[in-house]
Amino acid sequence: xxxxxxxxxxxxxxxxxxxxxxxxxxxxxxxxxxxxxxxxxxxxxxxxxxxxxxxxxxxxxxxxxxxxxxxxxxxxxxxxxxxxxxxxxxxxxxxxxxxxxxxxxxxxxxxxxxxxxxxxxxxxxxxxxxxxxxxxxxxxxxxxxxxxxxxxxxxxxxxxxxxxxxxxxxxxxxxxxxxxxxxxxxxxxxxxxxxxxxxxxxxxxxxxxxxxxxxxxxxxxxxxxxxxxxxxxxxxxxxxxxxxxxxxxxxxxxxxxxxxxxxxxxxxxxxxxxxxxxxxxxxxxxxxxxxxxxxxxxxxxxxxxxxxxxxxxxxxxxxxxxxxxxxxxxxxxxxxxxxxxxxxxxxxxxxxxxxxxxxxxxxxxxxxxxxxxxxxxxxxxxxxxxxxxxxxxxxxxxxxxxxxxxxxxxxxxxxxxxxxxxxxxxxxxxxxxxxxxxxxxxxxxxxxxxxxxxxxxxxxxxxxxxxxxxxxxxxxxxxxxxxxxxxxxxxxxxxxxxxxxxxxxxxxxxxxxxxxxxxxxxxxxxxxxxxxxxxxxxxxxxxxxxxxxxxxxxxxxxxxxxxxxxxxxxxxxxxxxxxxxxxxxxxxxxxxxxxxxxxxxxxxxxxxxxxxxxxxxxxxxxxxxxxxxxxxxxxxxxxxxxxxxxxxxxxxxxxxxxxxxxxxxxxxxxxxxxxxxxxxxxxxxxxxxxxxxxxxxxxxxxxxxxxxxxxxxxxxxxxxxxxxxxxxxxxxxxxxxxxxxxxxxxxxxxxxxxxxxxxxxxxxxxxxxxxxxxxxxxxxxxxxxxxxxxxxxxxxxxxxxxxxxxxxxxxxx
Numbered sequence: 001x002x003x004x005x006x007x008x009x010x011x012x013x014x015x016x017x018x019x020x021x022x023x024x025x026x027x028x029x030x031x032x033x034x035x036x037x038x039x040x041x042x043x044x045x046x047x048x049x050x051x052x053x054x055x056x057x058x059x060x061x062x063x064x065x066x067x068x069x070x071x072x073x074x075x076x077x078x079x080x081x082x083x084x085x086x087x088x089x090x091x092x093x094x095x096x097x098x099x100x101x102x103x104x105x106x107x108x109x110x111x112x113x114x115x116x117x118x119x120x121x122x123x124x125x126x127x128x129x130x131x132x133x134x135x136x137x138x139x140x141x142x143x144x145x146x147x148x149x150x151x152x153x154x155x156x157x158x159x160x161x162x163x164x165x166x167x168x169x170x171x172x173x174x175x176x177x178x179x180x181x182x183x184x185x186x187x188x189x190x191x192x193x194x195x196x197x198x199x200x201x202x203x204x205x206x207x208x209x210x211x212x213x214x215x216x217x218x219x220x221x222x223x224x225x226x227x228x229x230x231x232x233x234x235x236x237x238x239x240x241x242x243x244x245x246x247x248x249x250x251x252x253x254x255x256x257x258x259x260x261x262x263x264x265x266x267x268x269x270x271x272x273x274x275x276x277x278x279x280x281x282x283x284x285x286x287x288x289x290x291x292x293x294x295x296x297x298x299x300x301x302x303x304x305x306x307x308x309x310x311x312x313x314x315x316x317x318x319x320x321x322x323x324x325x326x327x328x329x330x331x332x333x334x335x336x337x338x339x340x341x342x343x344x345x346x347x348x349x350x351x352x353x354x355x356x357x358x359x360x361x362x363x364x365x366x367x368x369x370x371x372x373x374x375x376x377x378x379x380x381x382x383x384x385x386x387x388x389x390x391x392x393x394x395x396x397x398x399x400x401x402x403x404x405x406x407x408x409x410x411x412x413x414x415x416x417x418x419x420x421x422x423x424x425x426x427x428x429x430x431x432x433x434x435x436x437x438x439x440x441x442x443x444x445x446x447x448x449x450x451x452x453x454x455x456x457x458x459x460x461x462x463x464x465x466x467x468x469x470x471x472x473x474x475x476x477x478x479x480x481x482x483x484x485x486x487x488x489x490x491x492x493x494x495x496x497x498x499x500x501x502x503x504x505x506x507x508x509x510x511x512x513x514x515x516x517x518x519x520x521x522x523x524x525x526x527x528x529x530x531x532x533x534x535x536x537x538x539x540x541x542x543x544x545x546x547x548x549x550x551x552x553x554x555x556x557x558x559x560x561x562x563x564x565x566x567x568x569x570x571x572x573x574x575x576x577x578x579x580x581x582x583x584x585x586x587x588x589x590x591x592x593x594x595x596x597x598x599x600x601x602x603x604x605x606x607x608x609x610x611x612x613x614x615x616x617x618x619x620x621x622x623x624x625x626x627x628x629x630x631x632x633x634x635x636x637x638x639x640x641x642x643x644x645x646x647x648x649x650x651x652x653x654x655x656x657x658x659x660x661x662x663x664x665x666x667x668x669x670x671x672x673x674x675x676x677x678x679x680x681x682x683x684x685x686x687x688x689x690x691x692x693x694x695x696x697x698x699x700x701x702x703x704x705x706x707x708x709x710x711x712x713x714x715x716x717x718x719x720x721x722x723x724x725x726x727x728x729x730x731x732x733x734x735x736x737x738x739x740x741x742x743x744x745x746x747x748x749x750x751x752x753x754x755x756x757x758x759x760x761x762x763x764x765x766x767x768x769x770x771x772x773x774x775x776x777x778x779x780x781x782x783x784x785x786x787x788x789x790x791x792x793x794x795x796x797x798x799x800x801x802x803x804x805x806x807x808x809x810x811x812x813x
Contacts, residue, residue: 023065023385023392025117026164031209032259033305034343035386040406046347047407048359048373051390052090053400056083058104059111062164063394065387066118067137069093072394073112073125075101080112082125082133084140087388090401094140102128102160105712107750109381109396113162113205117172120188124172128160132174134191144191152193154178158713162205163256166219169232173210173219177203183221185235195235201225204253211259213279214286220257220265227257227267229279229286239279241288245270250301260306260324264291271299276327294327296320299532303383305343307362312341312348316532317480318512319350319367332512333367334467334482336360338747340383342391344404351393353747355380357402375400379747417484420495422451422458426486436489449519450546457546458495459483460519465510468492471533472506473778476746478533480509500550501776501810503783504741505543507533517544524782527617528683528743540621545782552776552807553786564599565629571595573663575655591660592645595668596625598638607669609676609796610640611704612656614685619643622682622781627788635789635804637796640668653688657696678702678733678795682784684709687718690759693732694721702733704791705772706784707742710755719762727767735794736760737772737787740810743779752779757812771805774812 027033039046057074064071068087073080082096104110116125122143123135130148135141148154148161154176163175171194172186181196182203201223208219210232218229218238224247229238247253248271255268260276267275276292297304297313297320304313310330311322318332319341339352343362347370350358355376360369376395385392391402419427426443433439440462451458461468461483469480474496483492498504505524508515514531516523525540547554574588598608618624624641632638642664646652665672677700681689686705693700710718738756745751756774763770771794777783790804 021388022067022118023063023387024119025064025166026062026115026207027209027256027258027303027383028342028385030259031166031211031256033303033341033383034307036345038344038386038389038404039347040389040404042406044406044408045370046359047371047405048357048391049403049405050373050375051401051403053375053398054085054090055397056394056399057081057111058109058396059113060109060162060381061112062115062382063385063392063399064116064118064123065385065392069137070385070392070399071116071118071123071125071137072399073098073114073116075111077101080127082116082123082135082140084123084137085399087390087392087401090399096133096135096140096142098125098133099127099129099131104749106159107711107745107748108159109379109749111396113160115164117165117167119167120170122188124165124167124188126161126163126165126174128156128162130154130156130161130176132165132186132191134188146186146191148176152176152178152184157203157205159205162254163203164207166208166210168210168217168219171232173208173230173232175203175206175208175221182223183208183219183230183235185219185230185232194233197230197235197237198223198228202253204249206252206254207256209257209259211265213259213263213265214281216286220259222252222255222257222267222269224252227265227269227277227288229288239286239288241277241290243267243269243275245273247271250299254301256303258304258306258311260311264324266297266304266306266311266324268297268304274298274322274327276324292325292327294322294329296322296327296329296332299534300338302338302340305341305348307343307346307348310362310364312343312362314338314341317478319348321364323364330364331366334469334480335367336369336372339380342384342386344386344391347404349384349386349391351375351380351382351384353379353381355395357384357391357393359404373402375402419486420456420458420493421453422447422456422495423486423493426491430489440489440491444519449517452548455497455499456495457498457548458493459506459508459517461492461508461510461515461517462490463510464490465492467509467511469509470494470506471509473504473741473743474498474502474506476744477529478745478747480533483508498548499740500548501552502741503545503547503551503553503776504778505545505780505782507543514541516542520544522546525621526780526782527621528780540617543782550776555807564633566599566625566632567597567601568625569595569597571667573660575659589647591647593660594619594643594645595664596628596641596643597668598628598632598640600638601640601669605669606638607671608638608640609678610642610664610670611678611680611702611792611795612642612644612661614644614646614653614656614679614681614689615683616643616645617781618680618682622785622788624785624788627785627792631789631792631802633798635798635802636792637798639792639796640670653692654695657692657699661699674699674701675733676701678704680704680791682706682781683779687714690734691718691721694723694725694730697725697730701731702795704735704795705759706737706787706791707752707779708736708738708756708759709743709752710759711750715755715758718759722762722766725766727769732768733795734763734768734770735772735791736763736770737775737791739777739779739783740774740812741778772809774810775808776810777808
């Protein structure tokens with residue numbers, strides 16, 4: 001990656017003790033993610049000095065600091081523990097066995113989530129399973145404990161109890177959710193429940209924040225539908241502000257309010273917008289009002305940090321600053337990378353998810369890095385903590401102390417980046433020709449982009465820009481990689497290595513805007529990923545694609561050309577939902593359908609098998625009717641294909657089996673036996689397609705699955721659906737595939753390549769013999785539509801088929 005860095009050399013000048021000596025809880029002593037003082041005195045630039053680093057167990061838990069010791073939580077073998085280590089050496093002082101290890105699932109990693117709080121010589125910690133303990137800070141001995149589920153009847157949220165406790169006025173507040181009040185106040189000395197309040201609103205990983213607003217000490221509580229201030233001793237509601245809008249997982253479901261000074265709060269309530277709220281007095285009462293809304297500091301799990309007139313944090317993947325008065329976005333920067341931050345005086349310390357630590361100015365003008373340190377080799381998902389002149393940072397596997405020190409000023413030097421072979425000699429041509437733009441255009445005009453040199457692929461973008469990045473399936477979702485700029489030109493490039501059979505979809509980001517590759521017209525539609533490489537929640541998005549010379553899809557299939565076409569018929573069928581007890585029967589729901597009828601259907605009386613395609617975009621984006629036109633009657637048995645425009649309703653699969661199938665059988669000449677009915681799904685719908693065969697074995701006997709998107713909770717349900725069934729007790733014809741470059745999220749535990757393999761292994765262990773396996777492709781319809789014919793030939797073969805499958809399969813089956 002080409003960027004300007006400061007080479008840290010010279011003499012360490014000073015590292016004196018500073019005013020801030022503790023970081024007692026989540027986001028620091030004021031809940032702002034900021035240390036007001038802390039920079040070492042003296043002249044010279046501020047640098048980063050690694051003092052020690054040690055192994056720890058997995059976890060998201062932050063580091064609380066008091067009395068020269070650090071306290072955090074981690075997974076240790078089969079148990080989650082609270083651990084205290086010495087600030088000066090990293091040596092363990094004590095550990096406390098908290099609960100069985102909370103196993104990561106559905107994108108999360110193993111271990112505790114909550115950050116402990118330290119007050120009155122005690123440590124207060126919460127297990128994801130619900131155990132709340134008070135421990136002696138000096139020796140880790142238990143003072144008291146209770147269990148949120150067993151003692152209070154509160155079930156853990158989906159990802160476990162992930163909020164952190166807050167302490168004010170001798171009261172510990174925690175936000176566990178549950179009926180009877182979502183926030184509970186406990187006496188810090190005894191653990192006695194003092195109060196419980198605020199019913200309603202969903203709870204994820206929100207944390208109460210102790211703050212003084214409008215001259216009143218209080219707990220500030222964010223839920224999915226409101227913001228409240230509570231009296232610490234009584235739990236009385238001091239003020240309430242209703243909040244509206246879809247919060248999303250990166251909104252109020254995982255965020256906490258942040259005091260920003262002048263009786264104001266930053267509230268990341270919605271994924272796409274945050275609010276600046278002020279609390280003021282109105283006589284003896286308190287009231288809250290929204291002063292401004294902002295699109296900055298949104299679409300990120302990372303907690304923000306206050307810093308004078310600006311607020312700092314992440315907007316999607318980019319480090320950003322927002323004006324604390326009007327909420328306007330002041331700047332955003334691709335550097336130093338997506339991660340977590342804390343502000344120390346006028347500096348920002350950023351720990352990236354990749355494990356590097358960066359220091360730069362907390363400025364309203366932009367990010368300017370002053371020091372960096374490659375710190376961890378694994379992922380980091382925890383904000384830094386700061387005390388007594390040192391940053392304490394952890395990854396999923398290590399904990400480190402890094403001191404802020406003064407060093408003599410050093411010159412800035414540019415990192416040396418080796419040009420790929422594809423661009424070799426271009427700098428010399430530019431130097432010879434004088435006109436760099438014309439020289440580059442002539443150079444690129446003689447080459448097909450992206451440029452292939454063996455297994456090295458170089459993507460290029462030529463044009464005026466301040467920032468260019470690339471994203472795609474070779475990198476993973478929720479990720480972008482900065483492109484390198486050829487010095488003194490407008491040519492940007494990025495190289496990677498791909499196997500000879502690879503095909504991937506990708507986008508450029510030119511000054512942060514998603515941009516198609518203008519060098520060619522290889523375009524497709526993405527239904528899975530949206531403009532920010534996150535889940536697509538709107539219309540299909542245009543995206544570029546690229547294939548290596550050995551990709552099987554480049555081979556034309558002459559046998560599939562020229563077949564007579566079928567007929568597509570549109571109709572509506574009704575679904576009748578159950579009548580609620582004591583209520584009236586609800587009105588039927590009309591479900592639009594498109595039914596493809598094979599050539600010759602209208603001229604005969606033959607009955608046909610039926611394939612139900614459960615993924616809505618398959619008909620248009622996936623071009624299923626066009627493929628059916630090509631292969632039915634040649635390598636695929638004549639079939640009827642049904643494309644339901646399925647409404648977003650719980651239990652549609654059951655209605656399909658019990659109400660839609662009988663209506664299709666009544667209207668069309670279908671074969672009624674289970675072996676003549678197939679369900680097909682792609683992505684998330686693939687598990688539904690398979691599940692229907694186990695839930696309604698009398699109706700369906702074939703299943704087609706492309707890219708089996710499953711997280712751990714869905715795997716558990718899927719395994720439960722199969723139950724005791726085996727290939728012998730329940731014969732099924734199954735086609736199951738996943739792509740070599742299928743969907744992954746590298747910064748999270750989410751890998752759909754692995755879920756496809758998991759489903760394959762599970763079915764085979766139970767005696768079924770699925771066809772398919774890993775294929776030379778990626779994900780979405782740009783991949784799946786290449787093998788619609790393969791899937792159909794596997795489920796409804798005519799004769800020997802075409803043998804297409806073999807050319808797509810990798811050796812990993």
